[in-house]
Amino acid sequence: MMSAIKIDHRLISAYHPRANGAAENTVKTVKATMTKMMNGQSRDWDYYVPTAQMTINAKVAKLTNSTPFALMFARKINNFKNYKNIEAKKTSSGSHPNIMEDRIRDMTSIVLPAIIQRTKDVRGASQKKFDATHKIxxxxxxxxxxxxxxxxxxxxxxxxxxxxxxxxxxxxxxx
Incomplete structure (x- = not known):
């Protein structure tokens, strides 16, 4: 059946933590961040998840040279301060109504292709360095x-x- 529907079925060994380095590295980062925030109070760990997530998403990644938040929402993350007494800016009738659409269009046409190219360059350099020290x-x-x-x-x-x-x-x- 696999060959009939042209599925390339590859079997792997049982769970091995080193098999998916990116996922394991993210788990390590989340665990370290939450451990630091909890300061030994592991009983209520679930209260720390949103803050840990925001902290991780606000950190500039070496691979993309951007924050995950900025890439996802096409804007910088707000500073961590109280905005309770600050009034929201109202858009005037004369201002451009599609500012957000323009920003998203710029992200998809300029920023994301540049991030993809940077990712390819960084991964290529990393692969070249690895290949120089590991003879297959x-x-x-x-x-x-x-x-x-x-x-x-x-x-x-x-x-x-x-x-x-x-x-x-x-x-x-x-x-």
């Missing part, structure tokens, strides 16, 4: 290999499991 070895099918044992109980135990024969390589590059 291509093993032909039929090669005998041994795997390092993740857990050894004592030093006299063998360091490696195997030998294993490479049978195939999938589309993702795993053996």
């Amino acid at each position: 070895v291509d093993y032909p099918i039929g090669t005998l290999v041994s795997l390092l044992k993740p857990t050894r109980t004592n030093q006299m135990e063998a360091k490696y499991n195997g030998p294993f024969t490479i049978v195939k390589r999938n589309k993702g590059g795993a053996y």
